[in-house]
Amino acid sequence: MTSASLVKEMDRIRSLRLFQSTEKLDEDPVEFATSVGITPDPWQADMLTSDHPRKILCCGRQVGKTTAVGLLVAYRAITVASSEILIVAPAERQAKRLFRVAKHFWRKANEPHGAVSDALTRLELGNGSTIEALPAVENTTRGASPTLLVIEEAAFLPTPVYHQLTGSTVRTEGEEIMLSTAGFKSGFFYETWASDEDWHRVQIRSDEMPEHISPEQLERRRQRMPKEFFEADYLCKFLETTGGLFGDDDISRALALGEDVEAIEIGDDEW
Numbered sequence: 001m002t003s004a005s006l007v008k009e010m011d012r013i014r015s016l017r018l019f020q021s022t023e024k025l026d027e028d029p030v031e032f033a034t035s036v037g038i039t040p041d042p043w044q045a046d047m048l049t050s051d052h053p054r055k056i057l058c059c060g061r062q063v064g065k066t067t068a069v070g071l072l073v074a075y076r077a078i079t080v081a082s083s084e085i086l087i088v089a090p091a092e093r094q095a096k097r098l099f100r101v102a103k104h105f106w107r108k109a110n111e112p113h114g115a116v117s118d119a120l121t122r123l124e125l126g127n128g129s130t131i132e133a134l135p136a137v138e139n140t141t142r143g144a145s146p147t148l149l150v151i152e153e154a155a156f157l158p159t160p161v162y163h164q165l166t167g168s169t170v171r172t173e174g175e176e177i178m179l180s181t182a183g184f185k186s187g188f189f190y191e192t193w194a195s196d197e198d199w200h201r202v203q204i205r206s207d208e209m210p211e212h213i214s215p216e217q218l219e220r221r222r223q224r225m226p227k228e229f230f231e232a233d234y235l236c237k238f239l240e241t242t243g244g245l246f247g248d249d250d251i252s253r254a255l256a257l258g259e260d261v262e263a264i265e266i267g268d269d270e271w
């Protein structure tokens with residue numbers, strides 16, 4: 001056997017093994033996570049294994065929200081044929097980032113089912129599942145009927161857009177996942193969080209996850225941000241809307257300050 005054909009044969013055997021293990025993973029999203037290089041934190045494992053169709057994550061920055069939901073998106077697309085997964089966020093860049101994280105995990109799993117099409121914001125698998133990222137502005141999602149709707153940075157999405165989006169999941173009785181840091185005490189994200197509606201709820205403050213954001217880094221952030229914004233971004237405390245506490249400049253500055261903790265790296269893979 002030539003070395004080229006040997007390499008090819010090894011690839012074939014490897015993909016067979018991974019395919020078999022993917023079948024086994026149908027039962028266990030935590031095992032899936034581990035197989036793609038993530039040992040889920042306990043709250044991530046709870047969320048991954050919860051069969052509640054509505055999940056809301058109101059958490060501090062850097063606790064692992066996007067990673068956990070990216071895992072779930074990849075897992076659903078792989079294990080439930082013909083899933084239609086829509087990822088939306090106030091800005092396209094945020095939706096694309098979660099999309100890239102999910103695609104990264106699908107790749108790490110050795111691309112189960114293969115890709116029928118693979119574009120910057122849309123992935124279609126051989127089992128008929130699709131994952132698509134869109135900015136959430138009015139009308140972008142009209143006509144979509146997702147089986148799983150993911151709303152990234154949900155506290156910053158206008159309420160009318162939210163209602164339009166969820167109109168589409170009502171038709172399919174699809175799953176819904178909202179993830180965000182706390183925003184202002186108004187709008188659908190706050191109202192859902194504060195309501196007694198039945199949701200799988202996750203609240204993890206950034207200071208509860210020192211393995212992802214160090215106490216020193218957190219302290220630097222605290223010193224550089226207005227107190228209320230720090231508490232919203234890192235400690236899950238919603239901002240008061242009354243009294244005009246902040247001007248637009250404060251808000252843009254605080255949001256911009258948050259940007260540079262975005263970098264995400266797991267091992268030396270590209271996302």
Ligand SMILES: Nc1ncnc2c1ncn2[C@@H]1O[C@H](COP(=O)(O)OP(=O)(O)OP(=O)(O)O)[C@@H](O)[C@H]1O
Pocket residue numbers: 038039040041044060061062063064065066067068212261262263264265266
């Ligand atoms: N279970 C895990 N094991 C190891 N690293 C993890 C795990 N979960 C998340 N991380 C790492 O922690 C960091 C933050 O993760 P992630 O971006 O998912 O958090 P986030 O809550 O979405 O952050 P942000 O608020 O900035 O959007 C990343 O570097 C990610 O790779």
Ligand SMILES: [Mg+2]
Pocket residue numbers: 065066067
């Ligand atoms: Mg995130």
